[in-house]
Amino acid sequence: MNPLLSRLQPYPFERLRDLTRDITPNPALRPISLGIGEPKHPTPALIQDALRGALSGLASYPATAGDLKLREAMSGWLNRRYGIAVDAATQVLPVNGSREALFALAQTVIDPTQHRDQGGPVVVSPNPFYQIYEGAALLAGARIVYANSDPARNFAPDLASIPEATWAATQLLYVCSPGNPTGAVMPLAEWQRLFELSDRYGFVIASDECYSEIYFRDEPPLGGLEAAVRLGRPDFRRLIAFTSLSKRSNVPGMRSGFVAGDAALIKQFLLYRTYHGSAMSPVVQQASIAAWNDEQHVIENREKYRSKFARVTPMLAEVLDVQLPDAGFYLWAKVPGRGPAADCEFARGLLAQYNVTVLPGSFLAREAHGVNPGAGRVRMALVAEVDECVEAAERIVAYVSSLS
Secondary structure, eight states: OOGGGGGOOOOHHHHHHHHTTTOOOOTTSOOEEOSSOOOOSOOOHHHHHHHHHTGGGGGSOOOTTOOHHHHHHHHHHHHHHHOOOOOTTTSEEEESOHHHHHHHHHHHHOOTTSOGGGTSOEEEEEESOOHHHHHHHHHTTOEEEEEEEEGGGTTEEOGGGSOHHHHHTEEEEEEESSOTTTOOOOOHHHHHHHHHHHHHHOOEEEEEOTTTTOBSSSSOOOOHHHHHHHTTOTTOTTEEEEEEHHHHHTOGGGOOEEEEEOHHHHHHHHHHHHHHTOOOOHHHHHHHHHHHTOOHHHHHHHHHHHHHHHHHHHHHHTTSBOOOOSBSSEEEEEOSOOSTTHHHHHHHHHHHHHOEEOEEGGGGOOOBTTBOTTTTEEEEEOOSOHHHHHHHHHHHHHHHHHHO
């Protein structure tokens, strides 16, 4: 058995099940879950129609690189969304959702034979973080180092906390913008700092941007490739951006996304994926073309989230330390109570008394630099329709009011 598997930690939802195993929720109230970030808005008809119309594609083996028309649809979307030019033949690659690609990239770029005198290669991750980053690093034979989010700087990762010796052994840096769970968007100045570190130490930047199309201000979130072009790096050296249709188009079960960036990295990633068996189904490819070429359903989806957050956020802000995020579909709320278990106690009490599930923030982070930056907060996924989310907010307000 691969000994590295023993280094993996339970997924947050496994920990949540263990935390609440002995709880019987209030039977007088129907269950409402804000725990899992799974989009619940209806899948657009144009995508369903494209899937049905492409079923003949099941008779063919797909190429790992995907059909050129798909890559052209992806590069065309990047041009319309970010105003950048990306070569569809060499700088774009379809993937089966951003999750598997975030994992697979680490297996491609990490060289476990290097930096042995420093304890092995390093992967730097934001903290809190999407747990795939951690698992990918550990199973690639690297050690993971966390940059804690700083609430005083819009939850930007504290890169200054990483010593120079650690940067010297770093081979991969994960970035999540808009962030999960904080919803924070990295500004251009922060990207410039990352690029300077990458140039100095030679590590790859993996930019997870799967929440980029759900935002609440007039200006859309800055993307990593867009930042690179603005800063005079049109070759996207040592940079790979990840995006997905799951949140943008409400198709989490379709498992469709793409990566784009440095052509040399894309070439090696394609080689890895060819052996890994990661080709996208021709049926999903055709539906993905339809999705990437249409923006109207994305605008309508974003308006649903804007309406929902406009109603729910002020309600919760009356009783919790929470504010509208830059983007994404999570609220990252500070809860009442003291001590490292305050978020867990809050989640247990809310479920028991009001049958609402939220995710303790400490489950999304690790203790680093003497603190768990998720402790004392909960993540609420506002993914259901607006009426259900408003009802959940009303119950949370009642629960917090009962505590005081």
